[in-house]
Amino acid sequence: xxxxxxxxxxxxxxxxxxxxxxxxxxxxxxxxxxxxxxxxxxxxxxxxxxxxxxxxxxxxxxxxxxxxxxxxxxxxxxxxxxxxxxxxxxxxxxxxxxxxxxxxxxxxxxxxxxxxxxxxxxxxxxxxxxxxxxxxxxxxxxxxxxxxxxxxxxxxxxxxxxxxxxxxxxxxxxxxxxxxxxxxxxxxxxxxxxxxxxxxxxxxxxxxxxxxxxxxxxxxxxxxxxxxxxxxxxxxxxxxxxxxxxxxxxxxxxxxxxxxxxxxxxxxxxxxxxxxxxxxxxxxxx
Numbered sequence: 001x002x003x004x005x006x007x008x009x010x011x012x013x014x015x016x017x018x019x020x021x022x023x024x025x026x027x028x029x030x031x032x033x034x035x036x037x038x039x040x041x042x043x044x045x046x047x048x049x050x051x052x053x054x055x056x057x058x059x060x061x062x063x064x065x066x067x068x069x070x071x072x073x074x075x076x077x078x079x080x081x082x083x084x085x086x087x088x089x090x091x092x093x094x095x096x097x098x099x100x101x102x103x104x105x106x107x108x109x110x111x112x113x114x115x116x117x118x119x120x121x122x123x124x125x126x127x128x129x130x131x132x133x134x135x136x137x138x139x140x141x142x143x144x145x146x147x148x149x150x151x152x153x154x155x156x157x158x159x160x161x162x163x164x165x166x167x168x169x170x171x172x173x174x175x176x177x178x179x180x181x182x183x184x185x186x187x188x189x190x191x192x193x194x195x196x197x198x199x200x201x202x203x204x205x206x207x208x209x210x211x212x213x214x215x216x217x218x219x220x221x222x223x224x225x226x227x228x229x230x231x232x233x234x235x236x237x238x239x240x241x242x243x244x245x246x247x248x249x250x251x252x253x254x255x256x257x258x259x260x261x262x263x264x265x266x267x268x269x270x271x272x273x274x275x276x277x278x279x280x281x282x283x284x285x286x
Contacts, residue, residue: 028139056182061094120244230261
């Protein structure tokens with residue numbers, strides 16, 4: 001990475017430094033987005049920019065962000081870095097006395113483990129709830145602790161369990177699920193309880209277009225542990241991955257087997273086709 005965007009201006013990456021005395025910054029007073037470039041195509045930049053602005057407004061700091069300026073900055077950076085496959089991260093740092101600073105940078109592309117799209121991944125349950133669940137906040141202590149415990153168990157992600165014993169979302173994923181008693185219907189936890197990811201949004205749109213709408217419903221941890229439901233997790237980088245085992249916590253050495261349900265694999269297939277159609281209609285920046 002040789003360049004970054006700072007407040008809409010392309011600068012040398014070495015110039016992106018922050019004073020340790022900036023209390024708003026070190027307290028996580030801000031928000032961020034991560035999106036992907038694959039094959040030179042920047043995926044769903046308008047949706048990510050819209051959510052970035054919504055997160056800033058929820059947290060409540062002053063900014064001059066617009067969808068147009070954010071999308072334009074991302075496109076210019078991809079062209080300047082000339083990288084066809086990467087992740088893009090946007091970070092917005094709020095201030096109490098002036099408008100927010102915002103940065104756009106390129107990161108290495110993130111991919112799921114080989115064979116995970118059919119063979120699935122393991123996840124770990126973690127009891128905790130994010131503050132401001134509908135804002136993608138820079139305050140990431142809960143998510144970091146949960147994810148590192150899951151990673152130490154060899155898991156792809158930690159799935160947060162709220163005070164009602166319901167699985168809401170992962171630290172970097174959303175959740176889709178199906179019930180053994182309704183094997184042809186796909187569900188996802190209610191948007192009011194989660195950070196509604198862009199992959200979640202666009203997958204639901206693809207399923208609606210295919211005549212198989214995804215419904216919102218709570219999912220209790222006990223339904224998974226008793227074998228009543230199948231799970232799938234979604235994110236920008238990984239797209240849709242079936243969950244084949246779930247650990248109940250960092251001390252769980254065995255994990256519980258989770259059934260891979262056909263309807264979830266079909267949902268993933270519908271989304272893959274939608275992504276291909278999207279890429280065909282977008283310009284290649286590199």
